Amino acid sequence: xxxxxxxxxxxxxxxxxxxxxxxxxxxxxxxxxxxxxxxxxxxxxxxxxxxxxxxxxxxxxxxxxxxxxxxxxxxxxxxxxxxxxxxxxxxxxxxxxxxxxxxxxxxxxxxxxxxxxxxxxxxxxxxxxxxxxxxxxxxxxxxxxxxxxxxxxxxxxxxxxxxxxxxxxxxxxxxxxxxxxxxxxxxxxxxxxxxxxxxxxxxxxxxxxxxx
Amino acid sequence: xxxxxxxxxxxxxxxxxxxxxxxxxxxxxxxxxxxxxxxxxxxxxxxxxxxxxxxxxxxxxxxxxxxxxxxxxxxxxxxxxxxxxxxxxxxxxxxxxxxxxxxxxxxxxxxxxxxxxxxxxxxxxxxxxxxxxxxxxxxxxxxxxxxxxxxxxxxxxxxxxxxxxxxxxxxxxxxxxxxxxxxxxxxxxxxxxxxxxxxxxxxxxxxxxxxxxxxxxxxxxxxxxxxxxxxxxxxxxxxxxxxxxxxxxxxxxxxxxxxxxxxxxxxxxxxxxxxxxxxxxxxxxxxxxxxxxxxxxxxxxxxxxxxxxxxxxxxxxxxxxxxxxxxxxxxxxxxxxxxxxxxxxxxxxxxxxxxxxxxxxxxxxxxxxxxxxxxxxxxxxxxxxxxxxxxxxxxxxxxxxxxxxxxxxxxxxxxxxxxxxxxxxxxxxxxxxxxxxxxxxxxxxxxxxxxxxxxxxxxxxxxxxxxxxxxxxxxxxxxxxxxxxxxxxxxxxxxxxxxxxxxxxxxxxxxxxxxxxxxxxxxxxxxxxxxxxxxxxxxxxxxxxxxxxxxxxxxxxxxxxxxxxxxxxxxxxxxxxxxxxxxxxxxxxxxxxxxxxxxxxxxxxxxxxxxxxxxxxxxxxxxxxxxxxxxxxxxxxxxxxxxxxxxxxxxxxx
Numbered sequence: 001x002x003x004x005x006x007x008x009x010x011x012x013x014x015x016x017x018x019x020x021x022x023x024x025x026x027x028x029x030x031x032x033x034x035x036x037x038x039x040x041x042x043x044x045x046x047x048x049x050x051x052x053x054x055x056x057x058x059x060x061x062x063x064x065x066x067x068x069x070x071x072x073x074x075x076x077x078x079x080x081x082x083x084x085x086x087x088x089x090x091x092x093x094x095x096x097x098x099x100x101x102x103x104x105x106x107x108x109x110x111x112x113x114x115x116x117x118x119x120x121x122x123x124x125x126x127x128x129x130x131x132x133x134x135x136x137x138x139x140x141x142x143x144x145x146x147x148x149x150x151x152x153x154x155x156x157x158x159x160x161x162x163x164x165x166x167x168x169x170x171x172x173x174x175x176x177x178x179x180x181x182x183x184x185x186x187x188x189x190x191x192x193x194x195x196x197x198x199x200x201x202x203x204x205x206x207x208x209x210x211x212x
Numbered sequence: 213x214x215x216x217x218x219x220x221x222x223x224x225x226x227x228x229x230x231x232x233x234x235x236x237x238x239x240x241x242x243x244x245x246x247x248x249x250x251x252x253x254x255x256x257x258x259x260x261x262x263x264x265x266x267x268x269x270x271x272x273x274x275x276x277x278x279x280x281x282x283x284x285x286x287x288x289x290x291x292x293x294x295x296x297x298x299x300x301x302x303x304x305x306x307x308x309x310x311x312x313x314x315x316x317x318x319x320x321x322x323x324x325x326x327x328x329x330x331x332x333x334x335x336x337x338x339x340x341x342x343x344x345x346x347x348x349x350x351x352x353x354x355x356x357x358x359x360x361x362x363x364x365x366x367x368x369x370x371x372x373x374x375x376x377x378x379x380x381x382x383x384x385x386x387x388x389x390x391x392x393x394x395x396x397x398x399x400x401x402x403x404x405x406x407x408x409x410x411x412x413x414x415x416x417x418x419x420x421x422x423x424x425x426x427x428x429x430x431x432x433x434x435x436x437x438x439x440x441x442x443x444x445x446x447x448x449x450x451x452x453x454x455x456x457x458x459x460x461x462x463x464x465x466x467x468x469x470x471x472x473x474x475x476x477x478x479x480x481x482x483x484x485x486x487x488x489x490x491x492x493x494x495x496x497x498x499x500x501x502x503x504x505x506x507x508x509x510x511x512x513x514x515x516x517x518x519x520x521x522x523x524x525x526x527x528x529x530x531x532x533x534x535x536x537x538x539x540x541x542x543x544x545x546x547x548x549x550x551x552x553x554x555x556x557x558x559x560x561x562x563x564x565x566x567x568x569x570x571x572x573x574x575x576x577x578x579x580x581x582x583x584x585x586x587x588x589x590x591x592x593x594x595x596x597x598x599x600x601x602x603x604x605x606x607x608x609x610x611x612x613x614x615x616x617x618x619x620x621x622x623x624x625x626x627x628x629x630x631x632x633x634x635x636x637x638x639x640x641x642x643x644x645x646x647x648x649x650x651x652x653x654x655x656x657x658x659x660x661x662x663x664x665x666x667x668x669x670x671x672x673x674x675x676x677x678x679x680x681x682x683x684x685x686x687x688x689x690x691x692x693x694x695x696x697x698x699x700x701x702x703x704x705x706x707x708x709x710x711x712x713x714x715x716x717x718x719x720x721x722x723x724x725x726x727x728x729x730x731x732x733x734x735x736x737x738x739x740x741x742x743x744x745x746x747x748x749x750x751x752x753x754x755x756x757x758x759x760x761x762x763x764x765x766x767x768x769x770x771x772x773x774x775x776x777x778x779x780x781x782x783x784x785x786x787x788x789x790x791x792x793x794x795x796x797x798x799x800x801x802x803x804x805x806x807x808x809x810x811x812x813x814x815x816x817x818x819x820x821x822x823x824x825x826x827x828x829x830x831x832x833x834x835x836x837x838x839x840x841x842x843x844x845x846x847x848x849x850x851x852x853x854x855x856x857x858x859x860x861x862x863x864x865x866x
Contacts, residue, residue, distance in 0.1 A: 029419075031545050035342045035487065035538035038496070041582070042531050048589055049523045057589055 011148035054202055065171060066187045071105070071179070072169040076159025079136060081145050087133050087159030093185050100183035103131045103209040106155070107167060109139040110147035112175045118194035121150045125200075130208065134158045137167050137175050180204070182211040215280050215359040217270025222309075225261035225316070228254055229345040236339025240332040240407075245573045248335035259320035259347060268725050269358050270300045271710040272607060278365040278494025280629055282306060282358045288371040290758040298382035305358035307385055311502075314386070314393040319345065322397060329418060329613035336404035337397070344396055355522050372791050374759070374785040380440040387434030388460060394426025398470060399495035402488045403537055406544045411484040416436050416477030419491065421845055423474055426494075428841030434460050435834030442827070443795055450723065450830055453602045455510050458581040459501030463573040469567045476560050480552035480625060482558070485545045486567065492541060496534040497574075503530055504642035504736050508586055508611040555627040562620030569613040572796070576605045577748040610784040614667045614717075617710055618674025622681060640677050644670040655725060664721025671714030675707040709837050716833030722803075722826025727806055742823035744805065745769045749777075751809075751817050761794075764809045764817055768798065780809040782818075799828050 012061075051057025062129035066072075092103060106122060108115045126132055134155030136144040141160055161167055170179070173192040180189035189207055191199065238451075239247025272280045273296045276289045286303045287296060301310040319341045326334045354356070401419045405411045437460070442450040451457060476483045504510055507523025554560040575856040576579040580597045587593045618640060622633040644666040651662035679685075682699055683692040731739035731746070738747035743754040749765040761783040768775040781794035798805040810818035 028542070028546055031485070032542040034492070034543050035535065037536050038534050042527065042535065044525075044586055044589060045507075045509065045527055045530075047505065048585060049507060049527060051589065052508055052523070 014159045020176055032164050066179075067190065069187060071181060072166075074166045074169060076135060076161055076166060077159045079144055079148075079160050080141055082148060082153060082158050084153070084155060084158040087135060087157045091133060091157055092181050101131065102183060102208055103132045103133060103181045105135065105138045105150075105179045105181060107161075107170075107172055107175050107177045108147075109137045109175045110143040111139065115176045116151065116192040117149075117196070118176050119154075121155040121195045121197060121200050125154075125204075131156050135166065135208075136160050136162075137172070138162060138164045149170050179206055180211070214268050214271050215361065218265040218272075219357065219359040221261045221265040221268065222349060224357075224363045225258050225265065225312075226346055226349040226353065228258045228261060229349060232258060232342030233346060236335040236337075240335040240339070240749040241438055243332065243621050245331065248331050249336040251335045251342075252326075253262070255316075255319040255342070258342070259316040262309075262313050262316040262345075262349075266300075266309055269306060269309060270297060273297065273300050276369065278367070278369060279361050279363065280358075281360040281362045284362060284366055284369045286371075287369040288758065289368050290759055291371065291377070291394050294379065294382060295377045298376075300347065302376050302381075303383050305352070305356045306381035307389075308348065308352050308356055309358055311354065311389055311393060313390045315341065315345050315396055318393055318397045320438040322400075326418075333401075333404055333408065333415075333418075336407055337400040340403045341396060344400070344533065347532065350527060351525050353520075356526055362413050371758075371785065374783065376781065377442055378440060380436055380444070384433060384436045384440060386433075387436060388809055391426050391428075391430025391433050391467075392460075392463060392501065392848060394422060394429060394499050395467060395491075397422040398426065399533075399537065401646075402491035403540060404538045405488060406537075409544055409547045411477065411488060411548050413478050413481050416474045416479075416481075416487070417812040419487075420471060420474040420478060423491075423494070423721040425466060425472040425843050427464065427471055428838040428845070430460070430464050430467060431838045432842070434464060435831045435838075439831045443797055444792075450827070453580070453597075453599050455581050456505050458577050459497075459504050461577055462574055463494050463497040463501065465570050465577070466490055466497050469570040469574075470494050472563050472566050472570075475480040476552075476563050480554065480560055481758075482554060483564070483567075488545060488548070489541060490567070490571075492534070494841045496530075496537070499530050499533060501605060503527060504581075520831060529717070535672050537618070554625070556631060557623070558628045559620065559623045559625045561628075562616055562623050566613065566620065569609050569616075573606050573609045573613070576609065577602065585701075594641030598611065611663075611667075614671060614713075616670040616679070617713070618670055621678045621710070636681055637674060639674040640670060643673050651721075658725065661721045661724035664717055664724060668714045668718035668721060670715065672711045675711035675714065678710075679707050687780070699791035700847055702847040703846045705840045705847070707840070708843060709840030712833045712838075712840055714833070715836055716831075717827030719826045719831075719833060721828065726824045726827070728820065728821060728822040729809075730818065730820050732813070732818050734816045737816075739819070739821060741821045743770060744775065744823065746778075746807065746819065746821050748817060748819065751812065754781065757785065759785045762809065762812065764807075765809055766796075766818065766819065770803060778805065778807045780807045782809050782811075801828070802826065839859065844856055 048057050071089055071092055073089045075090075076086050078084060078086035087105075092105070104125065108118075122132060132155050134157070136158065139147075139160075139162065141162070144160070159166075162170075176194050178191045178195055179187055182188050188211060189203075189205070195204065232251055235247045235254065236251040239251065240242075240247075269282070269721045271277075272283050274293070275288055276283060276287060276296070278284050282303065282305050284304070287299045291299070299306070301307045319338060322329075322334065322337055322341065329337070354573070398419050401422070402416065405415055434457075437457070438450045441452070448518055470487065473483050473487045473490055477487045486507070503523070503526045507526055508522065552560070580601055584595050584597055587595050613796070618637060619633055646660045647669045648666035651658070651665045655661065680697075682703060683695045685692045727742050729739065729741050733739060733746075733748040733751045735748055737828075738745050745768070747767045747769070749767055751762055751764045754761045754763045761781040763781050764852040765778050766780070768778060776798045778796040778798060780796045782791060783794055784791050792811070793808050795806055795808045797807075802825065806822035806827075807826055808820040808822075810820060812818070
């Protein structure tokens with residue numbers, strides 16, 4: 001540092017000699033305040049970034065009112081040409097019982113770019129034998145079909161929600177969005193946004209094991 | 213080959229900026245003229261290297277080089293040339309490159325125009341700028357390399373988000389970054405002053421032009437963004453208190469406080485510690501904005517790259533520069549004793565009040581922006597803080613600020629009396645009161661807009677009163693012309709800046725009276741709004757360069773007389789699979805007629821009609837503010853900042 005040295009030079013007579021020690025310590029405390037505020041904010045930001053990685057902090061994660069409840073009743077027609085049956089609330093119940101296993105319900109659309117990012121992870125889940133029920137949201141059937149032909153079809157069952165009414169009942173935040181329904185038929189988890197490899201490893205797979 | 217050259221130029225720039233930091237700091241520390249003298253040429257070298265890298269990236273965009281990942285993700289061969297060029301900075305990597313390019317421009321400017329600075333101060337300022345540049349170049353090279361290749365190359369790119377394909381937005385980021393990065397220079401001056409342990413009038417005089425320039429550019433950048441949101445997003449709104457908008461407002465507020473307090477340092481050698489703090493704060497707020505936009509800790513329409521790994525790196529840079537700056541501040545600022553004393557009621561006092569209020573507004577905006585994030589983190593609660601909070605919390609702070617803005621320039625330095633200043637403003641106050649009553653009489657119980665009109669007139673007429681007073685226009689009208697020519701440009705600039713804010717407030721107040729309606733019209737049908745009749749003539753298909761559109765033809769008439777034909781579009785971009793609405797706007801000085809075409813159903817088109825009184829004045833006012841800043845910047849005092857001896861030497865050389 002410059003020649004002035006480590007201890008702050010005297011105030012040049014700005015304070016009366018008697019009050020100097022108290023005044024100076026108050027002043028130096030005040031001068032430390034910005035650093036303290038910045039450090040606290042920095043620690044908070046660091047926690048947020050850590051939370052983003054583990055999923056405990058998610059600015060887009062609007063809590064779903066459906067967590068811990070049964071999914072709303074619905075029945076959707078199949079996608080013509082996809083050779084998969086349609087989806088209804090009864091299909092979710094069909095997985096119930098002691099021999100059942102958790103199911104994922106995925107809302108997607110061909111016009112949604114994050115859905116393309118998410119798709120390889122869905123394909124991987126399907127290969128691992130996780131039952132995936134797809135709902136094509138506000139999409140032209142031929143576009144959905146083209147999307148699945150190009151990227152592969154991970155869904156065991158596939159419904160078409162072109163007007164988006166079922167999505168309203170589910171309280172959809174946007175596409176892609178994924179719900180985990182356990183074998184008792186209760187919604188346990190909701191993910192708004194694409195399932196990345198990180199999400200898959202840190203969140204979804206532990207949950208699948210827990211509710212298996 | 214060209215992208216590799218760009219990559220190499222970036223690495224070269226990193227090495228050069230590290231060298232710039234080292235010679236600057238060491239040279240100033242050891243008072244070695246040769247080391248210090250090496251800093252300016254190095255800064256020029258950094259500028260050349262980053263300029264070359266930027267040109268390489270731009271070239272890749274222009275020729276649509278699909279082996280470059282960045283081009284593939286953000287461009288397309290069918291895009292118009294202007295958007296290929298602006299696409300260079302329409303993404304995370306490219307915009308970071310623009311950021312460091314502007315930083316290098318600032319460094320180059322300090323090197324070129326700072327010959328009058330004491331050499332130790334110049335060397336330290338360049339060293340700090342070199343450190344900032346090195347940190348951000350390292351960030352780009354390590355996490356966001358814009359020259360990344362992909363193989364095999366795809367047939368064509370994925371296209372730029374159509375909403376961003378707009379002339380207004382092409383220039384929004386560069387202007388905004390000129391503002392953000394300009395505060396890096398004032399930051400560097402503050403750090404240099406803290407290392408030296410000395411702040412004096414000369415320091416204030418050198419800092420002020422940088423603060424002014426950065427603030428003026430930021431004003432233009434924010435205004436351009438707001439204008440773009442107004443005409444492109446099709447909501448008819450101009451400011452949404454979106455976290456990222458707030459992130460640009462924070463450095464603007466801190467910068468406005470800084471350029472006022474720097475006057476006090478320059479003229480009266482007071483408020484030194486505070487000014488240094490503001491210089492650190494303004495750049496800190498700029499960096500905070502960068503962090504918020506690019507780390508993914510919040511969601512916003514401006515979301516850039518939601519990557520926590522990048523976020524950690526930016527947070528580390530933030531910790532180093534803001535934390536380091538404040539640490540230095542806590543350690544060294546106590547040594548800066550004020551020499552100028554002043555009474556609470558004086559020009560200095562008014563500027564202190566201005567600073568306190570501006571900083572309080574900044575604190576309110578900061579808290580409102582960060583509170584939802586921290587509430588989520590600490591309490592696990594999802595809340596959103598919206599316009600109602602910001603409007604109600606900033607208004608009580610803005611009101612005294614506006615009140616004092618007209619009064620402050622009339623107060624003399626050191627010690628003032630209130631009565632003479634108020635006496636010179638009596639007609640201004642009457643005018644404002646008249647506007648308030650007139651608005652109430654015409655528009656009914658609308659207190660908000662009425663207060664806005666009063667505030668606008670108070671500021672505009674107050675600025676006029678200030679100039680009239682300086683010219684002695686009323687007491688000695690004959691000498692006014694010669695006095696006007698002799699009046700420093702800084703005085704004109706200050707008055708213009710204050711009046712510009714008044715013009716903006718005029719626009720805001722007018723927008724408070726805006727009306728709109730939704731109408732489903734079949735061809736031939738009409739809807740009425742604000743005394744105008746909007747008749748839908750028909751809807752047809754149109755083909756653009758990289759979009760197709762439905763275009764409505766709307767004939768607007770007033771009392772049977774034709775006013776204008778408006779043709780709003782709904783554009784579909786096949787590459788991005790997106791639809792945008794192109795609002796058409798008919799602007800008169802008094803109001804905007806604004807029409808948006810929505811969906812079509814059963815032969816009827818849904819039209820959203822807006823009547824926005826005085827809307828253009830919002831952005832016009834910002835331009836006037838920036839003009840005021842520019843005028844003040846061209847003041848002789850700013851250009852001739854050097855000691856006379858050094859100037860004479862330069863004259864002899866020339």
